[in-house]
Amino acid sequence: MTVATRGRRESRVPGCRGCSPFDRVALFSGVGRAKEAAEIRREWEPEELIAAWTLLDGDWDLVGNKTGATRLGFGVLLKFFEQEGRFPRYAGEVPKAAVDYVAGQVKVDPALFAEYRWSGSTIEYHRAQVREALGFRESTRADEDVLAGWLADKICPMVFTDEGLRAALLSRCRTLKVEPPGRAERIVGAGRARFERDFCLHVLNGLSADSARSLWELAIGEDRFLQELKSDPGRLGLETLLEEIRKLRRAKALGLAADLFGGYSDQLVASWRARAMASHPSDFAANQPPVRLTLVAALAWSRTTEITDALVDLFIGLVSKINTRAERKVERAIEAEAKKVHRKTEKLFSIAEASLQAPEGTVRQVVFPRYRRAGRRRYRPWWPRPRRTPAPTRPACGRC
Numbered sequence: 001m002t003v004a005t006r007g008r009r010e011s012r013v014p015g016c017r018g019c020s021p022f023d024r025v026a027l028f029s030g031v032g033r034a035k036e037a038a039e040i041r042r043e044w045e046p047e048e049l050i051a052a053w054t055l056l057d058g059d060w061d062l063v064g065n066k067t068g069a070t071r072l073g074f075g076v077l078l079k080f081f082e083q084e085g086r087f088p089r090y091a092g093e094v095p096k097a098a099v100d101y102v103a104g105q106v107k108v109d110p111a112l113f114a115e116y117r118w119s120g121s122t123i124e125y126h127r128a129q130v131r132e133a134l135g136f137r138e139s140t141r142a143d144e145d146v147l148a149g150w151l152a153d154k155i156c157p158m159v160f161t162d163e164g165l166r167a168a169l170l171s172r173c174r175t176l177k178v179e180p181p182g183r184a185e186r187i188v189g190a191g192r193a194r195f196e197r198d199f200c201l202h203v204l205n206g207l208s209a210d211s212a213r214s215l216w217e218l219a220i221g222e223d224r225f226l227q228e229l230k231s232d233p234g235r236l237g238l239e240t241l242l243e244e245i246r247k248l249r250r251a252k253a254l255g256l257a258a259d260l261f262g263g264y265s266d267q268l269v270a271s272w273r274a275r276a277m278a279s280h281p282s283d284f285a286a287n288q289p290p291v292r293l294t295l296v297a298a299l300a301w302s303r304t305t306e307i308t309d310a311l312v313d314l315f316i317g318l319v320s321k322i323n324t325r326a327e328r329k330v331e332r333a334i335e336a337e338a339k340k341v342h343r344k345t346e347k348l349f350s351i352a353e354a355s356l357q358a359p360e361g362t363v364r365q366v367v368f369p370r371y372r373r374a375g376r377r378r379y380r381p382w383w384p385r386p387r388r389t390p391a392p393t394r395p396a397c398g399r400c
Contacts, residue, residue, distance in 0.1 A: 040084070044097045053079045053098050055105050062133055063106065072099075072108040073116030074126045081130050085174035090118060131179060139173070139181045144190075147172060147181075151191025152198065157264060160271045162188055199268075200290040203260060203297055211255040212293065218254075219296045221281045225250060226296070229303050230277055233310050236321065241314045244307055251304045260301055272298035 044052075055063065059078060066074055076099060080088050088094050091113060103110040117123060131137060147169060155168045165188045173180040181187060207215070218226050228247055234240045261269045276299035284292050351367055358366045 040088075040093055040095060042095050042097075044095060049097060049101045052083055053101050055079070055102070058133070062129055068108060069112040069115040070122065070126075071106050072103050072110070072113050073123070074129075075102045075106050076113065076116075077123075077126055078130050078133075081134065081136075085170055086180045087127060087130075091116065127179075134177075136177050136179050139178050143178055144181050144183065144187050148187050148190040148194060151188065152194035156192055156195035157268055160268070162192075165191065196291065199264070200294045202263075203294045204290055206257055206260045207293070207297065208255055214254045215293050215296045215300070216289075218300070219284050219292045221284075226281075229300060233314060236314065236317045238318065241311070241318060244311050244314060248304065248307045248311065251300055251307060254300050256297060256301050256304070260297065269298055269302060273302040 055075060055078075059075070062078065063071060063075060076094055077087060079098070079102060080094060094113075096110075099113050100110045103113070150172060151165060151169060155165060159165055159168060162185075166184055169184055169187060170180050204212070217223075218229075229251065233244055272295060276295040279295065284295065287295065354366045354369075
Protein backbone atom coordinates (compact mmCIF):
# COMPACT_ATOMS: atom_id res chain seq x y z
CA MET A 1 0.00 0.00 0.00
CA THR A 2 1.42 3.33 -1.07
CA VAL A 3 0.48 6.56 0.72
CA ALA A 4 1.22 9.89 -0.95
CA THR A 5 2.42 12.59 1.44
CA ARG A 6 3.92 15.11 -0.97
CA GLY A 7 2.97 18.72 -0.21
CA ARG A 8 1.61 17.95 3.25
CA ARG A 9 2.76 20.07 6.16
CA GLU A 10 4.59 18.37 9.03
CA SER A 11 2.75 18.54 12.35
CA ARG A 12 2.94 16.90 15.73
CA VAL A 13 0.41 15.01 17.79
CA PRO A 14 0.44 15.44 21.60
CA GLY A 15 2.36 12.55 23.10
CA CYS A 16 3.63 11.45 19.70
CA ARG A 17 7.06 13.10 20.01
CA GLY A 18 7.61 13.72 16.32
CA CYS A 19 5.18 11.46 14.49
CA SER A 20 5.09 12.56 10.87
CA PRO A 21 1.93 12.71 8.71
CA PHE A 22 3.21 9.70 6.78
CA ASP A 23 3.49 7.66 9.97
CA ARG A 24 0.04 8.72 11.13
CA VAL A 25 -1.58 7.80 7.82
CA ALA A 26 0.14 4.42 7.88
CA LEU A 27 -0.91 3.97 11.49
CA PHE A 28 -4.58 4.71 11.02
CA SER A 29 -4.80 2.68 7.83
CA GLY A 30 -3.27 -0.19 9.77
CA VAL A 31 -5.60 0.29 12.72
CA GLY A 32 -8.53 0.16 10.34
CA ARG A 33 -7.29 -3.24 9.18
CA ALA A 34 -6.73 -4.57 12.71
CA LYS A 35 -9.43 -7.22 12.49
CA GLU A 36 -8.25 -8.34 9.06
CA ALA A 37 -4.74 -8.76 10.46
CA ALA A 38 -6.12 -11.13 13.08
CA GLU A 39 -8.60 -12.86 10.76
CA ILE A 40 -8.65 -12.53 6.97
CA ARG A 41 -12.03 -11.72 5.48
CA ARG A 42 -13.80 -14.80 4.27
CA GLU A 43 -16.44 -13.38 1.94
CA TRP A 44 -15.45 -11.88 -1.44
CA GLU A 45 -17.59 -10.47 -4.20
CA PRO A 46 -16.71 -11.50 -7.79
CA GLU A 47 -15.48 -8.02 -8.74
CA GLU A 48 -13.33 -7.91 -5.58
CA LEU A 49 -11.72 -11.23 -6.45
CA ILE A 50 -10.93 -9.97 -9.93
CA ALA A 51 -9.36 -6.77 -8.61
CA ALA A 52 -7.28 -8.38 -5.84
CA TRP A 53 -6.49 -11.96 -6.86
CA THR A 54 -5.95 -11.79 -10.61
CA LEU A 55 -2.49 -12.90 -11.81
CA LEU A 56 -0.99 -10.19 -14.05
CA ASP A 57 1.67 -10.40 -16.75
CA GLY A 58 4.61 -10.24 -14.36
CA ASP A 59 2.99 -12.77 -12.07
CA TRP A 60 2.85 -15.34 -14.87
CA ASP A 61 6.57 -15.00 -15.36
CA LEU A 62 7.04 -16.03 -11.73
CA VAL A 63 4.58 -18.91 -11.97
CA GLY A 64 6.64 -20.23 -14.87
CA ASN A 65 6.50 -23.95 -15.45
CA LYS A 66 5.40 -24.94 -11.96
CA THR A 67 2.74 -27.65 -11.87
CA GLY A 68 0.11 -29.13 -9.58
CA ALA A 69 -0.07 -28.12 -5.94
CA THR A 70 3.22 -26.20 -6.25
CA ARG A 71 1.80 -24.02 -9.03
CA LEU A 72 -1.40 -23.28 -7.11
CA GLY A 73 0.39 -22.73 -3.78
CA PHE A 74 2.85 -20.27 -5.29
CA GLY A 75 0.05 -18.26 -6.94
CA VAL A 76 -1.83 -18.06 -3.65
CA LEU A 77 1.32 -17.02 -1.72
CA LEU A 78 2.05 -14.27 -4.24
CA LYS A 79 -1.40 -12.70 -4.23
CA PHE A 80 -1.83 -13.10 -0.47
CA PHE A 81 1.44 -11.26 0.16
CA GLU A 82 0.34 -8.46 -2.15
CA GLN A 83 -2.86 -8.08 -0.15
CA GLU A 84 -1.62 -8.44 3.43
CA GLY A 85 2.08 -7.63 3.28
CA ARG A 86 2.90 -11.00 4.84
CA PHE A 87 2.70 -14.71 4.07
CA PRO A 88 -0.17 -16.93 5.30
CA ARG A 89 0.74 -19.04 8.30
CA TYR A 90 -1.38 -22.07 7.28
CA ALA A 91 -3.71 -23.16 4.50
CA GLY A 92 -6.91 -22.35 6.38
CA GLU A 93 -5.95 -18.69 6.60
CA VAL A 94 -6.50 -18.23 2.86
CA PRO A 95 -10.15 -17.63 1.84
CA LYS A 96 -11.61 -20.55 -0.08
CA ALA A 97 -13.07 -18.20 -2.69
CA ALA A 98 -9.57 -16.86 -3.40
CA VAL A 99 -8.13 -20.38 -3.71
CA ASP A 100 -10.86 -21.35 -6.16
CA TYR A 101 -10.35 -18.19 -8.22
CA VAL A 102 -6.56 -18.59 -8.42
CA ALA A 103 -6.95 -22.31 -9.19
CA GLY A 104 -9.18 -21.44 -12.12
CA GLN A 105 -6.50 -19.15 -13.52
CA VAL A 106 -3.60 -21.62 -13.19
CA LYS A 107 -5.79 -24.52 -14.41
CA VAL A 108 -5.26 -26.63 -11.27
CA ASP A 109 -7.83 -28.49 -9.19
CA PRO A 110 -8.53 -26.41 -6.00
CA ALA A 111 -8.45 -29.60 -3.90
CA LEU A 112 -4.69 -29.88 -4.58
CA PHE A 113 -4.10 -26.83 -2.38
CA ALA A 114 -4.38 -29.14 0.65
CA GLU A 115 -1.26 -30.98 -0.61
CA TYR A 116 0.90 -27.86 -0.61
CA ARG A 117 3.73 -28.20 1.94
CA TRP A 118 3.94 -25.33 4.47
CA SER A 119 7.46 -26.19 5.57
CA GLY A 120 10.58 -27.22 3.79
CA SER A 121 12.80 -25.99 0.99
CA THR A 122 10.00 -25.56 -1.56
CA ILE A 123 8.00 -22.97 0.35
CA GLU A 124 11.18 -21.20 1.44
CA TYR A 125 12.18 -20.88 -2.22
CA HIS A 126 8.73 -19.62 -3.12
CA ARG A 127 8.87 -17.00 -0.36
CA ALA A 128 12.26 -15.83 -1.55
CA GLN A 129 10.88 -15.47 -5.08
CA VAL A 130 7.91 -13.40 -3.85
CA ARG A 131 10.10 -11.15 -1.70
CA GLU A 132 12.48 -10.49 -4.54
CA ALA A 133 9.67 -9.78 -7.01
CA LEU A 134 7.95 -7.30 -4.68
CA GLY A 135 11.11 -5.64 -3.37
CA PHE A 136 10.89 -6.98 0.19
CA ARG A 137 13.57 -8.46 2.42
CA GLU A 138 13.61 -10.72 5.45
CA SER A 139 13.58 -9.08 8.87
CA THR A 140 16.50 -9.32 11.29
CA ARG A 141 16.93 -8.96 15.04
CA ALA A 142 18.08 -5.40 14.45
CA ASP A 143 14.82 -4.71 12.61
CA GLU A 144 12.88 -6.07 15.59
CA ASP A 145 14.63 -3.65 17.97
CA VAL A 146 14.00 -0.73 15.61
CA LEU A 147 10.33 -1.66 15.22
CA ALA A 148 9.90 -1.99 18.99
CA GLY A 149 11.41 1.48 19.47
CA TRP A 150 9.15 2.91 16.76
CA LEU A 151 6.09 1.45 18.46
CA ALA A 152 7.15 2.88 21.83
CA ASP A 153 7.90 6.38 20.52
CA LYS A 154 5.11 6.99 18.02
CA ILE A 155 2.32 4.44 18.29
CA CYS A 156 1.87 3.49 21.94
CA PRO A 157 0.96 7.08 22.97
CA MET A 158 -2.04 6.87 20.63
CA VAL A 159 -2.99 3.18 20.35
CA PHE A 160 -3.72 1.20 23.52
CA THR A 161 -4.70 -2.29 22.33
CA ASP A 162 -2.48 -5.18 21.23
CA GLU A 163 -4.63 -5.61 18.14
CA GLY A 164 -4.09 -1.99 17.09
CA LEU A 165 -0.35 -2.15 17.80
CA ARG A 166 0.02 -5.33 15.73
CA ALA A 167 -1.86 -3.72 12.84
CA ALA A 168 0.42 -0.68 13.04
CA LEU A 169 3.47 -2.97 13.09
CA LEU A 170 2.36 -4.79 9.93
CA SER A 171 1.68 -1.48 8.21
CA ARG A 172 5.13 -0.20 9.16
CA CYS A 173 6.82 -3.36 7.84
CA ARG A 174 4.94 -2.93 4.58
CA THR A 175 6.12 0.66 4.33
CA LEU A 176 9.75 -0.35 4.98
CA LYS A 177 9.48 -3.27 2.52
CA VAL A 178 10.38 -5.72 5.28
CA GLU A 179 8.69 -9.07 5.76
CA PRO A 180 6.92 -8.95 9.14
CA PRO A 181 8.82 -10.87 11.81
CA GLY A 182 7.35 -14.12 12.99
CA ARG A 183 7.54 -12.84 16.59
CA ALA A 184 5.18 -9.90 16.12
CA GLU A 185 3.61 -10.38 19.56
CA ARG A 186 7.04 -10.18 21.17
CA ILE A 187 7.79 -6.91 19.36
CA VAL A 188 4.43 -5.48 20.44
CA GLY A 189 5.11 -6.46 24.04
CA ALA A 190 8.63 -5.00 23.95
CA GLY A 191 7.36 -1.73 22.48
CA ARG A 192 4.62 -1.44 25.08
CA ALA A 193 7.03 -2.18 27.93
CA ARG A 194 9.51 0.42 26.67
CA PHE A 195 6.79 3.05 26.38
CA GLU A 196 5.42 2.32 29.85
CA ARG A 197 8.92 2.65 31.29
CA ASP A 198 9.44 6.06 29.65
CA PHE A 199 5.94 7.24 30.56
CA CYS A 200 6.30 6.26 34.22
CA LEU A 201 9.71 7.93 34.36
CA HIS A 202 8.19 11.14 32.99
CA VAL A 203 5.45 11.10 35.64
CA LEU A 204 7.81 10.31 38.51
CA ASN A 205 10.10 13.16 37.50
CA GLY A 206 7.13 15.53 37.75
CA LEU A 207 6.29 14.52 41.34
CA SER A 208 7.64 16.22 44.42
CA ALA A 209 8.90 14.15 47.35
CA ASP A 210 5.76 14.86 49.38
CA SER A 211 3.48 14.02 46.46
CA ALA A 212 5.29 10.74 45.81
CA ARG A 213 5.03 9.82 49.49
CA SER A 214 1.32 10.62 49.59
CA LEU A 215 0.65 8.65 46.40
CA TRP A 216 2.56 5.66 47.75
CA GLU A 217 0.50 5.67 50.96
CA LEU A 218 -2.59 5.87 48.80
CA ALA A 219 -1.42 2.99 46.60
CA ILE A 220 -0.64 0.61 49.45
CA GLY A 221 -4.06 1.31 50.96
CA GLU A 222 -3.19 2.63 54.40
CA ASP A 223 -6.60 4.33 54.50
CA ARG A 224 -9.81 3.98 52.49
CA PHE A 225 -9.39 7.21 50.57
CA LEU A 226 -8.51 5.31 47.38
CA GLN A 227 -11.96 3.72 47.37
CA GLU A 228 -13.57 7.08 48.19
CA LEU A 229 -11.67 8.64 45.31
CA LYS A 230 -13.14 6.07 42.92
CA SER A 231 -16.71 6.54 44.14
CA ASP A 232 -19.28 8.81 42.48
CA PRO A 233 -21.39 11.41 44.30
CA GLY A 234 -24.38 10.11 46.21
CA ARG A 235 -27.92 11.41 46.39
CA LEU A 236 -28.44 15.12 45.77
CA GLY A 237 -28.28 16.93 49.08
CA LEU A 238 -26.23 19.10 51.38
CA GLU A 239 -24.43 16.13 52.94
CA THR A 240 -23.31 14.91 49.52
CA LEU A 241 -22.06 18.38 48.62
CA LEU A 242 -19.99 18.61 51.82
CA GLU A 243 -18.63 15.09 51.30
CA GLU A 244 -17.49 15.94 47.77
CA ILE A 245 -15.84 19.14 49.02
CA ARG A 246 -13.90 17.12 51.59
CA LYS A 247 -12.90 14.61 48.90
CA LEU A 248 -11.70 17.40 46.61
CA ARG A 249 -9.59 18.95 49.38
CA ARG A 250 -7.88 15.62 50.04
CA ALA A 251 -7.24 15.09 46.34
CA LYS A 252 -5.70 18.56 45.98
CA ALA A 253 -3.61 17.94 49.09
CA LEU A 254 -1.68 15.33 47.08
CA GLY A 255 0.03 18.26 45.35
CA LEU A 256 -0.17 17.01 41.74
CA ALA A 257 0.91 19.59 39.18
CA ALA A 258 -1.54 20.71 36.53
CA ASP A 259 0.95 19.82 33.76
CA LEU A 260 1.95 16.48 35.25
CA PHE A 261 0.94 14.67 32.05
CA GLY A 262 1.97 17.46 29.71
CA GLY A 263 2.98 16.27 26.25
CA TYR A 264 0.71 13.21 26.37
CA SER A 265 -2.82 12.88 25.03
CA ASP A 266 -5.95 12.93 27.17
CA GLN A 267 -6.87 9.52 25.77
CA LEU A 268 -3.66 8.04 27.19
CA VAL A 269 -4.29 9.50 30.65
CA ALA A 270 -7.89 8.29 30.45
CA SER A 271 -6.72 4.76 29.65
CA TRP A 272 -4.44 4.71 32.72
CA ARG A 273 -7.24 6.20 34.82
CA ALA A 274 -9.61 3.44 33.64
CA ARG A 275 -6.95 0.85 34.39
CA ALA A 276 -6.59 2.20 37.93
CA MET A 277 -10.37 2.34 38.43
CA ALA A 278 -10.64 -1.36 37.55
CA SER A 279 -7.70 -2.39 39.76
CA HIS A 280 -8.12 -3.93 43.20
CA PRO A 281 -5.49 -3.54 45.95
CA SER A 282 -3.99 -6.86 44.92
CA ASP A 283 -3.70 -5.62 41.33
CA PHE A 284 -1.83 -2.52 42.48
CA ALA A 285 0.52 -4.67 44.56
CA ALA A 286 1.28 -6.88 41.53
CA ASN A 287 2.76 -3.94 39.59
CA GLN A 288 6.21 -2.47 39.93
CA PRO A 289 6.43 0.68 42.13
CA PRO A 290 6.82 3.11 39.17
CA VAL A 291 3.75 1.66 37.45
CA ARG A 292 1.81 1.65 40.71
CA LEU A 293 2.59 5.32 41.39
CA THR A 294 1.72 6.28 37.82
CA LEU A 295 -1.63 4.51 38.01
CA VAL A 296 -2.57 6.25 41.26
CA ALA A 297 -1.32 9.61 39.92
CA ALA A 298 -3.44 9.28 36.77
CA LEU A 299 -6.47 8.36 38.88
CA ALA A 300 -6.05 11.22 41.37
CA TRP A 301 -5.21 13.77 38.66
CA SER A 302 -8.27 12.86 36.59
CA ARG A 303 -10.63 12.56 39.53
CA THR A 304 -9.68 16.04 40.77
CA THR A 305 -11.16 17.56 37.63
CA GLU A 306 -14.14 15.21 37.67
CA ILE A 307 -14.96 15.99 41.31
CA THR A 308 -14.79 19.72 40.57
CA ASP A 309 -17.29 19.28 37.74
CA ALA A 310 -19.50 17.13 39.99
CA LEU A 311 -19.46 19.87 42.65
CA VAL A 312 -20.69 22.41 40.13
CA ASP A 313 -23.53 20.08 39.11
CA LEU A 314 -24.41 19.42 42.75
CA PHE A 315 -24.49 23.13 43.56
CA ILE A 316 -26.70 23.89 40.58
CA GLY A 317 -29.00 21.01 41.53
CA LEU A 318 -29.27 22.20 45.12
CA VAL A 319 -30.08 25.78 44.08
CA SER A 320 -32.71 24.50 41.66
CA LYS A 321 -34.15 22.29 44.39
CA ILE A 322 -34.32 25.21 46.85
CA ASN A 323 -35.99 27.45 44.28
CA THR A 324 -38.53 24.75 43.46
CA ARG A 325 -39.38 24.29 47.12
CA ALA A 326 -39.71 28.05 47.64
CA GLU A 327 -42.00 28.38 44.62
CA ARG A 328 -44.19 25.52 45.82
CA LYS A 329 -44.40 27.06 49.29
CA VAL A 330 -45.53 30.41 47.89
CA GLU A 331 -48.01 28.72 45.58
CA ARG A 332 -49.48 26.73 48.46
CA ALA A 333 -49.77 29.89 50.58
CA ILE A 334 -51.56 31.79 47.81
CA GLU A 335 -53.85 28.85 47.17
CA ALA A 336 -54.69 28.58 50.87
CA GLU A 337 -55.52 32.29 51.10
CA ALA A 338 -57.62 32.07 47.94
CA LYS A 339 -59.68 29.26 49.42
CA LYS A 340 -60.51 31.41 52.45
CA VAL A 341 -62.46 33.98 50.35
CA HIS A 342 -66.25 33.55 50.75
CA ARG A 343 -68.13 33.05 47.47
CA LYS A 344 -64.89 33.57 45.55
CA THR A 345 -66.11 32.06 42.26
CA GLU A 346 -69.26 34.20 42.22
CA LYS A 347 -67.24 37.35 42.83
CA LEU A 348 -64.73 36.49 40.11
CA PHE A 349 -67.51 35.90 37.57
CA SER A 350 -69.08 39.20 38.59
CA ILE A 351 -65.81 41.05 38.04
CA ALA A 352 -65.31 39.37 34.67
CA GLU A 353 -68.87 40.21 33.55
CA ALA A 354 -68.47 43.85 34.56
CA SER A 355 -65.13 44.09 32.79
CA LEU A 356 -66.60 42.72 29.56
CA GLN A 357 -69.57 45.10 29.69
CA ALA A 358 -67.38 48.19 30.16
CA PRO A 359 -63.90 47.41 28.84
CA GLU A 360 -62.99 51.09 28.57
CA GLY A 361 -63.87 51.92 32.18
CA THR A 362 -61.57 52.09 35.15
CA VAL A 363 -61.43 49.66 38.03
CA ARG A 364 -63.01 52.22 40.38
CA GLN A 365 -65.91 52.78 37.97
CA VAL A 366 -66.56 49.17 36.92
CA VAL A 367 -65.31 46.73 39.57
CA PHE A 368 -65.93 48.59 42.86
CA PRO A 369 -69.71 49.06 42.26
CA ARG A 370 -70.16 45.33 41.93
CA TYR A 371 -68.67 44.90 45.39
CA ARG A 372 -70.96 47.60 46.81
CA ARG A 373 -74.03 45.87 45.38
CA ALA A 374 -72.81 42.66 46.96
CA GLY A 375 -72.88 44.32 50.37
CA ARG A 376 -69.24 45.38 50.45
CA ARG A 377 -68.70 48.97 51.53
CA ARG A 378 -65.23 49.17 50.12
CA TYR A 379 -62.83 47.03 48.09
CA ARG A 380 -60.70 44.68 50.11
CA PRO A 381 -58.16 42.42 48.41
CA TRP A 382 -58.42 38.71 49.19
CA TRP A 383 -54.64 38.24 49.45
CA PRO A 384 -52.97 38.98 52.79
CA ARG A 385 -51.55 42.45 53.28
CA PRO A 386 -48.04 42.83 54.65
CA ARG A 387 -47.90 43.79 58.27
CA ARG A 388 -46.64 47.22 59.06
CA THR A 389 -43.75 47.36 61.43
CA PRO A 390 -44.03 50.34 63.81
CA ALA A 391 -41.20 52.79 63.63
CA PRO A 392 -38.76 52.51 66.52
CA THR A 393 -39.09 55.19 69.17
CA ARG A 394 -36.14 56.93 70.73
CA PRO A 395 -35.79 56.77 74.49
CA ALA A 396 -36.28 60.00 76.32
CA CYS A 397 -33.07 61.89 76.69
CA GLY A 398 -34.15 63.59 79.94
CA ARG A 399 -33.93 67.10 78.55
CA CYS A 400 -37.12 67.00 76.43
